Amino acid sequence: xARIIAVANQKGGVGKTTTAINLAASxxxxxxxxxxxxxxxxSNATRGLGVPAQADRPSLYDVLAGDAPAGDVLLxxxxxxxxxxxxxxxLIGAELELAAMEGREHKLRxxxxxxxxxxxxIVLDCPPALGLLTINALCAARGVLVPxxxxxxxxxxxxxxxxxxxxxxxxxxxxxxxxxILLTMYDDRTNLARQxxxxxxxxxxxxxxxxxxxxxxxxxxxxxxxxPIVLYDIKSKGAEAYLGxxxxxxxHEKTGAWTRSELAPAGxxxxxxxxxxxxxxxxxxxxxxxxxxxxxSGAV
Numbered sequence: 001x002a003r004i005i006a007v008a009n010q011k012g013g014v015g016k017t018t019t020a021i022n023l024a025a026s027x028x029x030x031x032x033x034x035x036x037x038x039x040x041x042x043s044n045a046t047r048g049l050g051v052p053a054q055a056d057r058p059s060l061y062d063v064l065a066g067d068a069p070a071g072d073v074l075l076x077x078x079x080x081x082x083x084x085x086x087x088x089x090x091l092i093g094a095e096l097e098l099a100a101m102e103g104r105e106h107k108l109r110x111x112x113x114x115x116x117x118x119x120x121x122i123v124l125d126c127p128p129a130l131g132l133l134t135i136n137a138l139c140a141a142r143g144v145l146v147p148x149x150x151x152x153x154x155x156x157x158x159x160x161x162x163x164x165x166x167x168x169x170x171x172x173x174x175x176x177x178x179x180x181i182l183l184t185m186y187d188d189r190t191n192l193a194r195q196x197x198x199x200x201x202x203x204x205x206x207x208x209x210x211x212x213x214x215x216x217x218x219x220x221x222x223x224x225x226x227x228p229i230v231l232y233d234i235k236s237k238g239a240e241a242y243l244g245x246x247x248x249x250x251x252h253e254k255t256g257a258w259t260r261s262e263l264a265p266a267g268x269x270x271x272x273x274x275x276x277x278x279x280x281x282x283x284x285x286x287x288x289x290x291x292x293x294x295x296x297s298g299a300v
Contacts, residue, residue, distance in 0.1 A: 002035070002119040003253055004112075005179050006141035010164075011157055012128035014149040015184035015213060017044045018223070019245075020125035022238070023145070025228030026246035028082035032120040035074070037112065038087035039133050041095075045125040046086040049077050050226025053088060061090035063111045064136075065097065070111050071118075078231060083119075085112075091133065098132045105132070105172050109140035121249075130164055138168045143179030143252075148200055150186040150193040150212075155200070179252065182245065184213040211244035 007020040017040070024036040038045040039060060043053065062068040063085070075084045098104045112122065124137040138144065144165055148154050162178075169176040181204050187193045201208050213219075219238030222229045229239040 002116045002122045003143070004122045004124065004141045005143045005145055005249070006124040006126055006134075006137040007145045007147065008124075008126040008134060008138065008161070008165075009146050009148070009158075010128060010130045010134075010161055011149075014154075015147045015182075016128065017048060017125050018219065019145065019147050019182060019184065019213070019242075020045055020123050021048045021223070022219075022228050022230070022242040023245055023249070024082055024121070024123040025079055025230050026239075026242045027121050027123075027249065028077075028079040029230050029243070030246055030250065031081055032250070033081050033118065035083045035085060035115065035119045035122045037085040037122060037124045037137075039091070039108070039124055039137050040087055040127040041089055041091035041133075042127070043087040043089070043091075044223070046084065046088070048223040048226065049082075049084055049228065051075060051077075051084060051086055055088075057086070057088075059086050059088040059090060061088060061094050064091075064094050064107050070115055078227070095132050098136070105135050105139045108136035112140060130161075135168065135172075138165065138176060139173045141173070142175055143177055145179045145182055147182045147184045147213075148196075150183055150196045152192060154196050178207055179249070181208045182211070182213065183208065186212045186214045188214070209245055209248050211241050211248060213238065213241045213245075216241075 005023075007016050007023070009016055020036060024034050027034045036045060036049070037060065043059075047053070058068045058073045060073070063070045063073055070085060073085055075086060077084055098107060101107065103110075115122065124141060126134045126137045146158070146161065148158065165176065165178070181200060183197055183200060186197065197212065214237050216236055216238035218233040218236040219229050222232035222238075225232055229236060229242060233239060
């Protein structure tokens with residue numbers, strides 16, 4: 001049965017899609033049968049694998065609407081062991097349509113259930129919001145991988161995200177656990193990045209992956225060529241990081257490490273760089289003013 005991992009964080013620009021694409025590709029390089037599902041209406045994961053937008057091609061929207069079985073919508077990729085379930089702009093409408101459906105939180109899980117025996121891993125690229133598409137991904141997943149950017153205010157909203165994950169587990173998906181925290185966009189030339197790493201590691205402990213994704217030019221270029229980093233430049237630091245991440249994920253599968261990962265560790269992370277921002281910046285740190293979403297209400 002496939003191990004389903006949702007790559008989620010309500011903050012944008014933290015490397016969710018980059019991580020989803022390259023984790024899936026790295027697992028495929030290791031000859032694990034892998035499916036990448038793009039649940040974001042922006043469809044960046046779809047384009048990042050070189051699949052252009054086509055109005056007449058079925059997508060995840062058709063699957064959620066019940067117009068096509070998931071198995072009929074899958075697309076091959078350049079990697080033999082990697083398949084794609086694409087997204088398109090129609091998913092914007094799916095969010096509204098789901099709100100009126102009974103059992104709306106479980107539509108994705110029900111749709112991809114028949115694919116469980118065909119794959120070893122299913123990776124879900126989530127939108128940068130805690131809406132119904134993300135809630136569906138969390139209800140379908142066994143583990144949640146949270147990318148955290150190594151920059152100022154990186155931890156803002158992370159506590160709220162963990163609380164939301166805990167609520168989803170309690171209300172809809174008791175099997176949901178924290179796959180791990182992935183530090184991204186790391187620049188070892190800055191004190192701030194090192195402070196963020198230290199803060200996250202102290203707070204989340206063993207739930208933080210050893211692999212740290214650096215800022216890397218080749219990693220940033222790869223999506224514009226429609227390729228994962230392992231095909232664009234496998235010798236790059238970015239490829240090295242994601243191949244290392246894939247090895248850790250496989251090790252989790254073998255040891256059952258995810259069963260020991262808590263969604264909401266005790267305490268609250270601080271704000272790295274507070275009062276001493278990057279490069280001499282004296283901006284004070286700040287918390288999140290966002291209200292906590294309630295997935296059970298559908299208004300998330």
